[in-house]
Amino acid sequence: MPISTLSAALLASFSIQTHANECGEFTIADMNWNTASLMAHVDQFILNEGLGCSAELLPGDTVPTGTSMIEKGEPDIAPEMWTNGIKEALDKGIADKRLRLAGKAFLDGGQEGFWVPDYLVEQYPEMKTIEGVIKHANVFTHPEDDEKFAFYSCPAGWTCQITSGHLFDALGLEDHNFEMIDPGSGAALAATIAKAYDREKPWFGYYWSPTSVLGKYSMVKVDFGSGTDIDEFRNCTTQPECLDPKVTMYPTAPVYTLTTEEFAQNEPVAFAYFEQRGYTNQLMSELLAWIEDNQADAEEAMYYFFETYPDVWKSWVSAEVAQKVEQAL
Numbered sequence: 158m159p160i161s162t163l164s165a166a167l168l169a170s171f172s173i174q175t176h177a178n179e180c181g182e183f184t185i186a187d188m189n190w191n192t193a194s195l196m197a198h199v200d201q202f203i204l205n206e207g208l209g210c211s212a213e214l215l216p217g218d219t220v221p222t223g224t225s226m227i228e229k230g231e232p233d234i235a236p237e238m239w240t241n242g243i244k245e246a247l248d249k250g251i252a253d254k255r256l257r258l259a260g261k262a263f264l265d266g267g268q269e270g271f272w273v274p275d276y277l278v279e280q281y282p283e284m285k286t287i288e289g290v291i292k293h294a295n296v297f298t299h300p301e302d303d304e305k306f307a308f309y310s311c312p313a314g315w316t317c318q319i320t321s322g323h324l325f326d327a328l329g330l331e332d333h334n335f336e337m338i339d340p341g342s343g344a345a346l347a348a349t350i351a352k353a354y355d356r357e358k359p360w361f362g363y364y365w366s367p368t369s370v371l372g373k374y375s376m377v378k379v380d381f382g383s384g385t386d387i388d389e390f391r392n393c394t395t396q397p398e399c400l401d402p403k404v405t406m407y408p409t410a411p412v413y414t415l416t417t418e419e420f421a422q423n424e425p426v427a428f429a430y431f432e433q434r435g436y437t438n439q440l441m442s443e444l445l446a447w448i449e450d451n452q453a454d455a456e457e458a459m460y461y462f463f464e465t466y467p468d469v470w471k472s473w474v475s476a477e478v479a480q481k482v483e484q485a486l
Contacts, residue, residue, distance in 0.1 A: 180210035180426045184232035186217030187455075191448055192367060192441055193217075193237035194455035196262065196414075199462060200236055203430065203470065206485035207478035210427055223247060226417055227255050233420040234431070237262040240411045247415070257421040259414040259431035265438045267410030268366040269317065270378040271308075271324070274350075277359055278377045286380045291333050296359040305336040309349050309362025312342050316395065321363040323394050323402035328381065338362075350374055367438045372446030381406050433473045440469065460486070 187197040197214055204210040215232045222235050223243045227250040240247055240258075250256035273284050277296075283289030290297075299305040308330060311317035318339075325337055340346040346362070347370045353360035354374045361379075364370065386405040393399035414431045421428045448458050463470060463486055471479045 180204065180208045181424055182211040182213075183234065183420055183424060183427065184213050184215045186222045186232045186235045187214040188217045188219070188222065188235070188237060191445055191455070191458075193235075195444060195448070195458045195462065196236035196436070198455045198459040199470070200234070200431075200434070202459060202463075202485070203474065203478070203482055204427055207474055207482040208426055208430065210424075212427075219243065223250075223415070226250070226415065227253075230255070230417050230419055233417050233424075234259075235415040238413055238415040239267060240413055240415075254418050257416050257418050257428075259416050259421070259428060260433060261412065261435050262414050263367065263412040263438055263441065264435040265409070267412050268378070268438055269320070269363070269407035269410070270365075271321075271362065271381075272364050272376040272378055273359070273361050274354060274357075275375040275377050276357055284379070285377055286382060287328055288382070290361060290379055291330070294333050294335065297335070297361045298359070299336060300338070302336065304334065306334050307361065308335045308337050309346060309360070310337045310339055311363055312346065313339055315343075317363055317365070319397050320390075320394050320407070323399060324381075324404065327402040327404045335361075350376075367436075367441035367445060369442065369445035369449040372439075372442030372444070430473065436469075440466065 185197050185201055187194055201212045201214055204212045217232065217235065219239065220243055222232065223238065223246060225231060226233075226235065227246060238247070247256060251258065271287075271290075273290065278284050281289060281293055284293060294306045297306040297308070299307045308325060310321045310325070322337065325331070325335070340349060346364070347368075349362070350360055350364070350370055351374070352358075364376065381404050383404040383406060385408045386403065387408055389403050389405045390408055393402050394405060414434070416428060416431065444458060444462060447453065447461060451457070451461075453461070463482070470482075474482070
């Protein structure tokens with residue numbers, strides 16, 4: 158090969174390699190709930206300070222952001238997308254090569270279930286199962302009826318009121334004198350757990366994670382002994398008109414970081430970061446508890462996360478990038 162041709166080939170190769178290691182400009186959806194907003198701020202800081210990107214935050218919400226990414230190609234990234242919520246549209250966007258799933262935002266997914274406090278399981282180990290809960294039904298005193306036992310459900314109008322109601326029926330809890338109690342609001346439902354926990358009293362009901370409540374209070378998910386029947390859950394448990402619900406555990410809700418296909422192709426360095434980045438449910442619940450206790454915003458929570466959990470975020474990046482982030486902090 159002539160020297161001039163060889164030089165041109167080497168120059169082209171160097172240019173391609175340099176471009177592959179660069180990070181450009183893009184946008185991140187700053188979704189309007191605590192976990193997603195915290196993720197967006199953490200991602201922006203690491204990408205900009207550690208990887209030399211130019212990432213900008215844009216306000217977002219689940220359906221509008223997902224739709225905009227499919228139709229307009231912006232924003233480039235949604236840090237926390239509960240994919241079941243707009244599954245059909247996302248599946249089509251991925252099939253049409255408009256969207257790409259990066260890593261899992263929550264490594265163990267979103268969790269729902271019927272729960273009891275851990276101190277109750279320490280006292281009655283069999284309460285890890287629904288049979289154990291039923292066996293000791295009399296400890297779950299009803300606030301208004303001495304002849305009934307309390308099961309705390311979701312507030313009226315929430316989707317989880319439908320699912321928890323169907324599972325309450327499928328488990329035959331009414332036959333064991335349990336009664337569903339509508340707390341009236343999400344805050345009131347959380348308050349019933351806090352009140353029970355502060356007094357180390359029994360509590361039995363529906364809740365979900367990650368949440369600040371399960372970050373503050375150690376709860377045990379009750380095993381129905383049924384496994385998870387996805388078809389039953391989709392076709393009956395979640396449907397208001399279903400007349401014959403069967404027992405199934407709640408399926409884990411997949412929660413991913415979503416990017417546009419164009420971003421995935423044009424920003425390999427940043428996309429590789431999202432493939433590595435992920436939070437456990439317990440960690441995010443602890444962060445939510447800290448946010449609530451300190452009335453903190455997403456930026457303040459970001460600094461708290463960097464300071465308190467260095468082993469977590471440093472596992473997502475190289476030592477060189479971690480050092481740059483630390484210097485920026």
